[in-house]
Amino acid sequence: MQLGSVDDFLAFDTARRYAVTGEVPPKVAVAFELEALPQGEPHDSEWLRCMNFLVRRSSAGASSKEDLHAR
Structure with missing residues (x-):
């Protein structure tokens, strides 16, 4: 994931918190x-340093099974 704007950062940080806590909204x-x-x-x-995480499209929710790393 590339962080190029405040919106990108907010989406990234939200996904990071979901991954770390395991509390992903339905x-x-x-x-x-x-x-x-x-x-x-x-x-x-340049935005932050944190534990990495994985975002994967679920098989039920999307046709593509690409994994997106937070690098």
């Missing part, structure tokens, strides 16, 4: 699976 969970990656390389950008 409407988001229908389309995406979010998973914390505490052993992985951290996300490090």
Whole structure:
């Protein structure tokens, strides 16, 4: 994920919090699976440095199964 605007940052930070806490709202969970990656390389950008996480389109919510890393 590339952070290029405040909107990008807010979406990223919300997804990060969902991944870390495991508290994903049902409407988001229908389309995406979010998973914390505490052993992985951290996300490090001009916006913030934090534990990395994975965003995966759920098989029930989308046709593509691409994984998006927070790098």
